[in-house]
Amino acid sequence: xxxxxxxxxxxxxxxxxxxxxxxxxxxxxxxxxxxxxxxxxxxxxxxxxxxxxxxxxxxxxxxxxxxxxxxxxxxxxxxxxxxxxxxxxxxxxxxxxxxxxxxxxxxxxxxxxxxxxxxxxxxxxxxxxxxxxxxxxxxxxxxxxxxxxxxxxxxxxxxxxxxxxxxxxxxxxxxxxxxxxxxxxxxxxxxxxxxxxxxxxxxxxxxxxxxxxxxxxxxxxxxxxxxxxxxxxxxxxxxxxxxxxxxxxxxxxxxxxxxxxxxxxxxxxxxxxxxxxxxxxxxxxxxxxxxxxxxxxxxxxxxxxxxxxxxxxxxxxxxxxxxxxxxxxxxxxxxx
Amino acid sequence: xxxxxxxxxxxxxxxxxxxxxxxxxxxxxxxxxxxxxxxxxxxxxxxxxxxxxxxxxxxxxxxxxxxxxxxxxxxxxxxxxxxxxxxxxxxxxxxxxxxxxxxxxxxxxxxxxxxxxxxxxxxxxxxxxxxxxxxxxxxxxxxxxxxxxxxxxxxxxxxxxxxxxxxxxxxxxxxxxxxxxxxxxxxxxxxxxxxxxxxxxxxxxxxxxxxxxxxxxxxxxxxxxxxxxxxxxx
Numbered sequence: 001x002x003x004x005x006x007x008x009x010x011x012x013x014x015x016x017x018x019x020x021x022x023x024x025x026x027x028x029x030x031x032x033x034x035x036x037x038x039x040x041x042x043x044x045x046x047x048x049x050x051x052x053x054x055x056x057x058x059x060x061x062x063x064x065x066x067x068x069x070x071x072x073x074x075x076x077x078x079x080x081x082x083x084x085x086x087x088x089x090x091x092x093x094x095x096x097x098x099x100x101x102x103x104x105x106x107x108x109x110x111x112x113x114x115x116x117x118x119x120x121x122x123x124x125x126x127x128x129x130x131x132x133x134x135x136x137x138x139x140x141x142x143x144x145x146x147x148x149x150x151x152x153x154x155x156x157x158x159x160x161x162x163x164x165x166x167x168x169x170x171x172x173x174x175x176x177x178x179x180x181x182x183x184x185x186x187x188x189x190x191x192x193x194x195x196x197x198x199x200x201x202x203x204x205x206x207x208x209x210x211x212x213x214x215x216x217x218x219x220x221x222x223x224x225x226x227x228x229x230x231x232x233x234x235x236x237x238x239x240x241x242x243x244x245x246x247x248x249x250x251x252x253x254x255x256x257x258x259x260x261x262x263x264x265x266x267x268x269x270x271x272x273x274x275x276x277x278x279x280x281x282x283x284x285x286x287x288x289x290x291x292x293x294x295x296x297x298x299x300x301x302x303x304x305x306x307x308x309x310x311x312x313x314x315x316x317x318x319x320x321x322x323x324x325x326x327x328x329x330x331x332x333x334x335x336x
Numbered sequence: 337x338x339x340x341x342x343x344x345x346x347x348x349x350x351x352x353x354x355x356x357x358x359x360x361x362x363x364x365x366x367x368x369x370x371x372x373x374x375x376x377x378x379x380x381x382x383x384x385x386x387x388x389x390x391x392x393x394x395x396x397x398x399x400x401x402x403x404x405x406x407x408x409x410x411x412x413x414x415x416x417x418x419x420x421x422x423x424x425x426x427x428x429x430x431x432x433x434x435x436x437x438x439x440x441x442x443x444x445x446x447x448x449x450x451x452x453x454x455x456x457x458x459x460x461x462x463x464x465x466x467x468x469x470x471x472x473x474x475x476x477x478x479x480x481x482x483x484x485x486x487x488x489x490x491x492x493x494x495x496x497x498x499x500x501x502x503x504x505x506x507x508x509x510x511x512x513x514x515x516x517x518x519x520x521x522x523x524x525x526x527x528x529x530x531x532x533x534x535x536x537x538x539x540x541x542x543x544x545x546x547x548x549x550x551x552x553x554x555x556x557x558x559x560x561x562x563x564x565x566x567x568x569x570x
Binding site for chain 2: 179182183185186189190192193195196197198199200253
């Protein structure tokens with residue numbers, strides 16, 4: 001196996017992540033934790049968009065539902081975080097699945113618009129259902145305690161996020177390498193053929209929505225603890241843009257790409273934080289750069305330059321584009 | 337084997353298939369011909385559960401199948417090779433074939449069928465780890481047929497397998513269809529290429545504006561004035 005391969009890079013990142021609390025200050029630990037949360041978001045979104053080809057815009061809403069549900073269960077029902085977190089995750093997955101059901105029969109722009117409408121509706125509920133959500137001003141969520149473990153809250157939360165992100169990465173790697181993952185790709189690449197061979201389109205689309213809702217719910221629960229504050233503005237359209245950017249920059253149809261993309265986008269955003277007004281401009285510029293010159297993302301470039309970078313089922317084309325050039329060339333060859 | 341009676345399919349207010357009746361006897365090759373918009377692909381999509389009929393019956397081996405989901409048709413042994421091949425370009429040849437057996441769980445059988453596919457289509461064997469999208473049109477057609485065979489069909493529905501292929505490759509395709517039929521597979525072939533249909537089929541039906549305009553022996557189709565009248569509008 002070559003040194004620079006997917007497995008070694010992921011293992012190296014994991015070892016590096018294990019040591020982060022030892023050599024970082026409070027701010028750097030916060031950023032590292034944020035990266036892990038975005039790894040969760042990017043993996044779920046990539047399963048839905050990159051693998052299953054569903055152009056959905058509801059992930060920021062699912063993220064918000066996970067954060068609100070986890071924090072509100074603690075505030076209103078006095079549940080401890082360790083019960084509220086899995087319950088909040090399941091609520092995010094269930095609500096996401098339920099609201100996504102009408103969207104399952106839609107595709108392309110219609111799916112994008114309907115899920116965007118759902119995201120806007122969720123925002124409205126967060127901002128206006130004052131009795132439940134405390135309205136537009138948001139609310140404080142009770143901080144998690146790791147007692148009797150001898151760790152501070154930031155370090156404990158970081159390792160909890162690392163455990164969750166590692167488990168989700170391994171789970172997602174296995175799912176996409178299984179028959180289910182191939183069925184997702186078959187729906188993305190040609191749903192007529194998929195259906196004609198007996199692949200359950202609606203069932204697999206629902207499963208992809210469920211997985212993305214589940215990971216967004218996990219991310220939301222951890223995010224509510226990272227900030228100890230939940231408000232609607234954290235789950236708006238810009239949040240969706242950031243999440244989409246992680247998978248476009250990392251590589252559509254790649255779990256490793258989700259990990260790398262989440263890291264790259266959060267580091268870029270944090271580096272640009274000082275620049276204030278320039279943040280959006282440079283962020284937009286990075287996106288244009290990737291969409292124009294690196295359409296297969298970081299992973300696509302790694303695949304091109306490192307022979308050992310084996311990435312099965314990587315997206316053959318950016319979402320929404322025509323058939324890949326190889327297919328057109330193939331047809332041309334046979335006609336000549 | 338496959339018995340279609342008074343089938344009617346409606347899209348909105350448009351009647352696409354009107355009172356279509358024909359059968360596909362076991363072990364035969366039957367051709368369904370027709371021009372663009374005659375209802376051929378709708379016919380195949382209805383026979384594989386992708387389109388629900390408004391009326392009529394689809395009996396396969398004596399069991400009513402109309403209204404079943406697509407998976408039900410595949411499990412009963414009716415599998416379609418879709419128009420334009422529709423291979424999954426980012427997956428390898430091996431993965432395409434493997435996913436053809438998605439409704440099966442007999443793993444040893446799937447593995448041995450995979451080996452058999454490379455015996456039927458030896459040209460695919462050196463390309464099995466290659467992306468299907470990087471293959472030539474003819475090779476992609478082999479992948480599409482192999483993928484359908486992995487579902488272990490009793491009746492294969494082929495939607496214009498010769499479309500977009502060079503004449504030499506069409507000739508290979510004709511040989512493949514005949515070879516599959518010799519292995520006991522019943523085939524319903526939907527074609528625009530009347531020459532291909534005449535070369536392989538025993539019976540032919542011509543669809544025109546959603547209705548069967550001609551039924552008869554496929555031999556001599558090309559010289560039959562009734563066929564030319566119905567199919568070419570002469």
